[in-house]
Amino acid sequence: MRIFYNDRHAVHHGRHEMFRGALVPCFEVPARADLVLQELRARRFGSIEAPPPIADAVIERVHAPRYLQFLATARDDWIALDPANAERDALPSYWPIRTFRTDVLPASFPARMGLFSFDAGSPITAGTWEAARHGAACAVAGAQRLLAGDRSAFALTRPPGHHAGSDFFGGYCFLNNAAIAAQALRDGGAARVVVLDIDYHHGNGTQAIFYERADVFFASVHGDPHTEYPYYPGYADERGAGTGVGANLNLPLPRGTDFARWREALQEALRAIRGFGADALVVSLGLDTFEGDPISGFRLRGDDYLRVGEDLAAAGLPTLFVFEGGYAVAEVGVNTVNLLQGFTST
Amino acid sequence: MRIFYNDRHAVHHGRHEMFRGALVPCFEVPARADLVLQELRARRFGSIEAPPPIADAVIERVHAPRYLQFLATARDDWIALDPANAERDALPSYWPIRTFRTDVLPASFPARMGLFSFDAGSPITAGTWEAARHGAACAVAGAQRLLAGDRSAFALTRPPGHHAGSDFFGGYCFLNNAAIAAQALRDGGAARVVVLDIDYHHGNGTQAIFYERADVFFASVHGDPHTEYPYYPGYADERGAGTGVGANLNLPLPRGTDFARWREALQEALRAIRGFGADALVVSLGLDTFEGDPISGFRLRGDDYLRVGEDLAAAGLPTLFVFEGGYAVAEVGVNTVNLLQGFTST
Numbered sequence: 001m002r003i004f005y006n007d008r009h010a011v012h013h014g015r016h017e018m019f020r021g022a023l024v025p026c027f028e029v030p031a032r033a034d035l036v037l038q039e040l041r042a043r044r045f046g047s048i049e050a051p052p053p054i055a056d057a058v059i060e061r062v063h064a065p066r067y068l069q070f071l072a073t074a075r076d077d078w079i080a081l082d083p084a085n086a087e088r089d090a091l092p093s094y095w096p097i098r099t100f101r102t103d104v105l106p107a108s109f110p111a112r113m114g115l116f117s118f119d120a121g122s123p124i125t126a127g128t129w130e131a132a133r134h135g136a137a138c139a140v141a142g143a144q145r146l147l148a149g150d151r152s153a154f155a156l157t158r159p160p161g162h163h164a165g166s167d168f169f170g171g172y173c174f175l176n177n178a179a180i181a182a183q184a185l186r187d188g189g190a191a192r193v194v195v196l197d198i199d200y201h202h203g204n205g206t207q208a209i210f211y212e213r214a215d216v217f218f219a220s221v222h223g224d225p226h227t228e229y230p231y232y233p234g235y236a237d238e239r240g241a242g243t244g245v246g247a248n249l250n251l252p253l254p255r256g257t258d259f260a261r262w263r264e265a266l267q268e269a270l271r272a273i274r275g276f277g278a279d280a281l282v283v284s285l286g287l288d289t290f291e292g293d294p295i296s297g298f299r300l301r302g303d304d305y306l307r308v309g310e311d312l313a314a315a316g317l318p319t320l321f322v323f324e325g326g327y328a329v330a331e332v333g334v335n336t337v338n339l340l341q342g343f344t345s346t
Numbered sequence: 347m348r349i350f351y352n353d354r355h356a357v358h359h360g361r362h363e364m365f366r367g368a369l370v371p372c373f374e375v376p377a378r379a380d381l382v383l384q385e386l387r388a389r390r391f392g393s394i395e396a397p398p399p400i401a402d403a404v405i406e407r408v409h410a411p412r413y414l415q416f417l418a419t420a421r422d423d424w425i426a427l428d429p430a431n432a433e434r435d436a437l438p439s440y441w442p443i444r445t446f447r448t449d450v451l452p453a454s455f456p457a458r459m460g461l462f463s464f465d466a467g468s469p470i471t472a473g474t475w476e477a478a479r480h481g482a483a484c485a486v487a488g489a490q491r492l493l494a495g496d497r498s499a500f501a502l503t504r505p506p507g508h509h510a511g512s513d514f515f516g517g518y519c520f521l522n523n524a525a526i527a528a529q530a531l532r533d534g535g536a537a538r539v540v541v542l543d544i545d546y547h548h549g550n551g552t553q554a555i556f557y558e559r560a561d562v563f564f565a566s567v568h569g570d571p572h573t574e575y576p577y578y579p580g581y582a583d584e585r586g587a588g589t590g591v592g593a594n595l596n597l598p599l600p601r602g603t604d605f606a607r608w609r610e611a612l613q614e615a616l617r618a619i620r621g622f623g624a625d626a627l628v629v630s631l632g633l634d635t636f637e638g639d640p641i642s643g644f645r646l647r648g649d650d651y652l653r654v655g656e657d658l659a660a661a662g663l664p665t666l667f668v669f670e671g672g673y674a675v676a677e678v679g680v681n682t683v684n685l686l687q688g689f690t691s692t
């Protein structure tokens with residue numbers, strides 16, 4: 001399996017995020033990707049390489065130009081507000097609610113930041129744009145391998161992507177790597193593509209991007225949005241809209257769900273994927289379903305990820321894995337490589 | 347002039363608000379109202395009294411029941427999350443952006459808080475609900491005085507109200523006192539009512555509440571939303587919708603505007619108000635147009651407020667003043683009473 005590793009990921013390193021009225025250290029840290037890389041090397045799993053650069057046009061197939069322009073200059077704009085901001089990460093503190101306008105791009109940078117975000121937990125740092133762009137390049141390089149005939153590939157990158165929408169960031173995500181890869185597969189000739197999201201959190205960004213489309217099926221197994229981030233989307237009655245009706249499947253599960261129950265939901269998603277008749281599969285690979293994850297509530301164990309890999313392999317589709325969440329840092333490497341090894345072992 | 351003073355205002359006292367990625371002390375402090383009260387007494391201006399209690403039904407004429415239920419139990423729900431929260435104010439850290447659902451009320455309290463808010467600068471404290479309800483009672487008591495034939499009244503309360511919408515808080519505001527009073531005037535027999543907002547910041551909540559109505563005219567003179575809070579609404583091309591087209595007038599002005607230019611905008615608003623033919627006027631009385639205001643950008647001086655009061659009196663309408671913003675605490679009392687004295691002197 002070719003592994004496209006974002007060797008620029010560590011330039012995105014947030015200091016703090018808002019949690020329940022206070023600033024706490026970020027959960028989404030560079031060690032996450034470092035430890036996966038270390039485990040891949042320790043097990044001599046796959047061939048690790050850097051991706052070719054990504055063209056802006058490929059990102060713009062998924063993200064709105066005004067949002068990308070915002071991200072590209074966000075750090076400079078933030079420091080222009082106050083030179084002391086060079087030592088601070090940017091977090092939004094107001095946003096356009098119902099009845100507010102979103103058609104006007106405010107001159108104020110903090111206002112633009114609020115316009116394009118849905119939480120105060122995703123700091124924009126000095127390296128965010130660079131790391132995010134390189135990450136999208138990893139995902140697209142993996143998609144290109146599938147189009148070239150490879151059975152699988154793995155985009156090992158952070159920040160993650162599945163919470164990012166066409167024109168918003170949040171949930172530690174800025175560019176939706178999985179969605180960009182799925183679109184690249186479509187544009188490269190795959191007629192029908194599936195994104196299967198097995199992160200603990202609903203992949204609201206990916207869902208929103210493809211919600212009205214019949215050519216990309218989105219399926220997600222995740223924590224019940226009534227109690228779990230990102231809260232507002234991810235319910236089972238969200239089935240797609242317009243021509244996309246029926247091409248969206250949400251399988252929310254309660255906190256405390258164990259592997260047996262989780263695996264039933266995975267099987268249900270895989271049956272729907274088979275019914276859809278896809279040419280390629282993109283897996284949003286979050287490892288925060290692990291029992292030891294500090295911000296999540298499922299109870300999967302290390303060996304369970306071998307079974308997950310086997311189940312995914314049984315779908316029989318060219319498969320791109322895109323690294324998403326997983327915050328039990330010490331175990332994230334082992335769990336990730338377990339899953340990939342389960343996939344390749346069958 | 348009868349003055350309805352919210353003697354419970356100080357039980358709402360936020361500790362911190364988010365500003366540019368950091369938590370800073372709140373600008374909206376109890377001393378604001380205390381110093382106005384002190385100045386009223388020092389000048390022996392008006393008769394100061396407590397309002398009668400307000401019925402829930404009066405508030406529900408403007409605010410959505412599910413939002414009021416949220417506010418009523420917010421503090422208890424916040425502490426139920428974690429007993430240590432008794433020592434912390436509640437601030438939202440995620441919110442429903444475009445493509446997110448707002449029809450489902452999440453079980454999670456922080457998610458509900460995000461659903462009903464548009465900034466992380468308006469802490470919900472132990473006394474917020476009590477203070478806000480008493481404040482609405484002050485505004486309604488003032489409205490009742492106008493209906494009884496008084497020429498004017500003043501609701502001296504905090505937290506302020508004009509940023510609060512039918513179902514959201516923000517900008518230090520929780521219940522929209524001016525809108526509740528305007529509706530009470532309508533319900534008490536005034537056929538046509540005007541809300542004139544002279545706070546430095548656009549009265550987005552009031553605008554949104556009456557945007558599709560022809561019976562309540564909303565006019566606002568405020569800082570240009572391109573650079574000034576609340577940013578997303580407040581542009582000149584917002585003229586109302588549906589039957590309310592033409593009954594909304596925004597007069598945004600650039601930072602640095604002096605009294606001469608500001609007064610021209612006030613005169614323009616007053617001409618439109620005369621054209622509307624109102625039976626009563628509610629003034630959202632913010633004093634953050636003052637040159638010394640720490641978070642605003644106009645250049646009005648202390649004596650200018652006497653002229654503002656005279657100009658408002660010239661409209662010849664029964665007038666209810668409702669206290670809104672103004673953060674130059676030491677001067678807020680003098681400036682407020684100057685305006686009221688200008689009004690009564692003519």
Ligand SMILES: [Zn+2]
Nearest residue numbers: 199200201325
């Ligand atoms: Zn996650």
Ligand SMILES: [Zn+2]
Nearest residue numbers: 545546547671
């Ligand atoms: Zn104000």
